[in-house]
Amino acid sequence: MYKISAISYLNTAPFAYGLKHSSVNKKIKLLYDYPAECARKLLKNEADLSLLPVGALNDFDSYHIVSNFCIGSVGPVRSVTLISNNKLNDIRKIYLDYQSRTSVLLVKILCKRVWKISPEFVSLKPTDNYKSLEKNEAILLIGDRVFEAEKYYSNIIDLSEEWYNFYKLPFVFAVWVSKRKLSDEFIKELNNGLELGVNSIESAVDEFNQLVICRSEAIEYLKHNISYRLDEEKLKAIELFQELSNTIDL
């Protein structure tokens, strides 16, 4: 049995659906985790394969990207946002979502390179509440919680849209990664499952039991905001993101 740590958010529902409804299902145990946990489990050998946040790739001495599918976007992604009641220039403090490994770096890159602001960064704890932001504070929030949180604030900045406008590139949040080399046969079956999933968005939404937006909005989000194919432009984006990540203080 291969243990697979997959992201628990709606954007991964098509992948989960495809894996469950194809032949690879009998060879795997699917674990649903938030992105930072997907990274921790792969590092600690609690998973054989993870949908790994790109921001965690540097944790590994060596790794294998086993699929041409990813969690990416071309322009607005909707679910990776800097949320506040302020204009960018008035933001002094940014709380960082503990569930993220990629977007916490992305927001720092955007602050430094694109927005030219230098706020203080503070890591959020799981018990912190995004509803208690004070004046001049903002929060980087990812995943399905954004769909709820965005209702309470007036300034919602989509980080993928900001990246796209400035660098003219798509963005990649997570890729399928193993630490050890897995068999070619398994990888082929895995990819067949992922392919089935990205071609079954409606059914994946119907099977996803934590939907916090309506069905049509979910379908629109998965078809138009999330971009699942890891093509040349997205590989270029990963390379640039890693280069820029190396220039920021952690």
Ligand SMILES: C=C(O[C@@H]1C=C(C(=O)O)C=C[C@H]1O)C(=O)O
């Ligand atoms: C598109 C998203 O990107 C997620 C953000 C990640 C991160 O910041 O580490 C990792 C995986 C993605 O699922 C989202 O949060 O909805």
